[in-house]
Amino acid sequence: MTLRYLTAGESHGPALVGILDGLPAGVPTDLDGIRHELARRRLGYGRSPRMNFELDRIEILGGVRHGLTLGSPVALVIHNTEWEKWTEAMGIEAPEDPDALQATGRGAALTRPRPGHADLVGMQKYDFDDARNVLERASARETATRVGLGWFAKRLLRHVGVEVLSHVTRIAEVAVGEEHPLPGPNDLDRIDEDPMRCLDPDVSQSMQDRVDRAKSERDTLGGVVEVVVHGLPPGLGSHVHWDRKLDTRLAAALMSIQAFKGVGVGDGFGSAAVPGSVAHDEILPGEDGRFVRKTHRAGGLEGGMTTGEVLRVTAAMKPLSSLMRPLSTVDTATRGPAEAITQRSDVCAVPRAGVVAEAVVAMELASALLEKTGGDSLGEVTRNLQGYLAGVDRPRGPVAEGYQGDPVDERGYRTPEGTDAGTLRDDTP
Ligand SMILES: Cc1cc2nc3c(=O)[nH]c(=O)nc-3n(C[C@H](O)[C@H](O)[C@H](O)COP(=O)(O)O)c2cc1C
């Protein structure tokens, strides 16, 4: 993988840390842009109360100088603005008085694991007596780092005309219609303005009503987000090996998000229910010499590669497992039956999870772009991409005898003017 990243940090630890390696030099970087992206991850009706008081205070410790990336790894820190409250409970050094810590509330061992969270199996696997040692890292607080790093991937993609956005298409049983309009490349602000990050105001209202009901029933809800990407060139990813297919990589990236349990490419599971005659995207000669598709059913991916059409992937998020009406569990200290830990929780985190989905998709796409183009500077990436695009829809294959169109070379291949593989398009930015 050309672009790779690591994250570290606990939900209530001093900070989250991320390193992104593989970016070319010259990607314009502004801290307000990253802050804005992180604020987007806090949006949405049904979010946790923690989203209101906690802030994402960021610092870049490497990889950027004078507003541009250097080609070296980018090191991002997101400080925990609530750290003062957690210094004892999450202290790095062994507590002076462990018994006293147990009595502090925050420091008390958590022994009633929540079904659906990582608590129990994490305690079993890592041999812990306190579920906090598990949930602190399992927590989706970690996704702040991925959104922060993902901003760089988005910025790189934007430079070559690629826009990544997401919208919510389902909350529990409330969903937009199957034939819902696709958001356009400039629709992100409009989506973010909606409390559910849904494009249809009527459906959004029903979703909000559904969240209100879940809240009053002290329950939680899941849903579906769709990530839509405009402006991709054809040919990112590859058909030649399982781990080079973009389908594989996008599915893995999306499934790595906390509570995400299903991914569909294009019509996904829906395409299993219809015959082939209405499952595929028929190909047409486009006006500017490009090939185009009649429909967007495949989600812009064929054979593990982008087709150059709009990319569309959906991801399903399960309902959150911290319910205010606790589920049955065991107390790991007594091994007896118990009620699961109850603590503040999102009722529904689907709208803000969409922003995380954008980040991980952007990271995979930026990586696949860099694999295709190579290049150590943004200029080199852009030039290489243009060189590739100039020849991508050139005539390929011999034509039948008597062909009346463009001139034909000695092998019988069409050779219209301006379609040489080496010709740069004149819209070089
Ligand atoms: C943006 C976001 C917010 C989340 N908020 C909560 C929450 O408030 N309460 C909760 O129990 N789980 C929350 N989760 C889900 C848990 O982190 C997740 O269920 C847990 O780590 C176990 O992983 P798994 O569900 O993938 O098995 C959230 C997930 C995301 C993506």
Ligand SMILES: C=C(O[C@@H]1CC(C(=O)O)=C[C@@H](OP(=O)(O)O)[C@H]1O)C(=O)O
């Ligand atoms: C802190 C974030 O999300 C948290 C993710 C989360 C979980 O279990 O995943 C549980 C909640 O945390 P807490 O239990 O401390 O209230 C969310 O607020 C965040 O996204 O920044």
